[in-house]
Amino acid sequence: MNSKKTAFYNTDKKISKLGFGAWGLSGIFEQCSEKELIHSVRNCLDQGITLIDTARDYGDSERILGKALREYTGRQPLISSKIQSKGPGMLRWGMPRNINEVFPKGWITKSAEESLRQLGKEKIDLFQLHLYWANWGVQGYWMDELQELKASGKVDHIGISIPDHRHENALIMVNSGLIDSVQTIVNIFDPYAFDSLIPLCQEKDIAVLARCVLDQGGLTGFLTSGMEFKQGDLRKVLFPPEIREEYIARVNSLQQYIPTYASSLTALSMKFVLAHPGVTSALISMHIEKYANQNIAIMQEDPLPEEIFQEIRMQHRWLKNLFSKVYWSNGIYEEK
Structure with missing residues (x-):
């Protein structure tokens, strides 16, 4: 590693x-004890993970992460x-x-504090807007606040996180030279950022943090037709019955690359994203030790050959939005 x-x-x-994508520390997927979550952070740090990505919107994630870092005696990771x-x-x-x-x-400053x-x-090593739309432009009091946080020494770098597959929203900001x-x-299903945004x-020498690398877990092959999720598990909304058959069929079509080019579907998904030199780091939920250890081990596999990367990129793209019911259907998902 x-x-x-x-x-x-x-x-x-x-x-x-x-x-380490730290949304899982909030309990949005599985319920784990705080002790287990703190252990998961330390486990990954001990194995060489040096980037942890969290958010104010991730429930208790920042607090639990902070506690884990205070207890950790090794080298501190970069925190975004x-x-x-x-x-x-x-x-x-x-x-x-x-x-x-x-x-x-004033909200950006308050959120940073x-x-x-x-x-x-x-x-904070990296502080990002947890939402950005191109029609906001690149200048205003909000950008002034971000730059003031950098000038004050409270933030080292600033960036944006865009909400879904509409990658073109970020182009104007990337061209501005104001973010890091x-x-x-x-x-695999959403490689559209490789077309324009990542190049x-x-x-512009701007870092790219790739998220949803495993498509909320769907690209691990865990999903079955009759699977039921516990109340409160976000995947209950992300994988409704009406898309499951097509989703499962598309995942199954990726089995042709296993084990020749990757040891598992998870490995194929990770290696696909990291095959592009423009991806700085791939963020994956690693709050479950068993899966974290498997993901870390995958990093020792050989990279995908360029021709296989391009084949998957062209032949398996599937424009969809798992979050459509989260965003637009009243009452199906409520923020806590």
């Missing part, structure tokens, strides 16, 4: 190509967090809203 490092942005900081957005329910994630609603004046308190840190990173969905980030 130690050899699988990459430079972050245009600095001499080296981070692991595999990052995201500014909690405001607005009318979940609709702001599906459609552009006025920036004055989503990030009102709360993140620092929860994490127990004096500085972009976080976006990238996976532009390479050109």
Whole structure:
């Protein structure tokens, strides 16, 4: 694992190509004890993970992560967090809203202070807008607040996280030269960021954090037709019965690459995203030790051959939005 490092942005900081996505620390998927979650963080750090991505919107994630880091005596990882957005329910994630609603004046600074308190840190390595729409432009009081956080030393780098597959939303901001990173969905079914966004980030020397690499777990092959999820498990909404048959069929079609090019579907999915040199780090939920250890071990496999990467990229793309019911259907999912 130690050899699988990459430079972050245009600095001499080296981070692991595999990052710890800390949404799982909130209990949004499985319910784990706080002790188990803290252990999961330490387990990954001990094995060379040097990037952890969390958010104000991830429930208790920042607090639990902060506690784990205070107990950890080894080298501290790079911590990225995201500014909690405001607005009318979940609709702001599906459609552009006025920036004055989503990030009102002073809110970014307030969110940063709360993140620092929860994490127990004096500085956040990377601080991202947890929502960005191109119609907001690139300048305004909100950008001034981000730049002031950098100037004050409370934040080292700033970036944006875009809500879903509409990657073109980030292009105007990447071209502005005002940010250091972009976080976006990238996976076998949604490789669209490889078309324009990631090459532009390479050109502008901007870090790319890939999320939803396993498509909320769907690309691990865990999903079955009759599977039922416990109440409160987000996957109950993400994988409704009406899409399951097609989803399962598309996942099964990837079995042709196993085991010649990857040891498992999970390995294929991870290696696909990391095959592109423009991806700085791939963020994956690693709050379950068993799966975290399996994911870390995958990093020792040979990379995908270029021709297989391109074949999968062209032949298995599938434009969909698992979050459509989360964003646009009232009462199906409520924020806690």
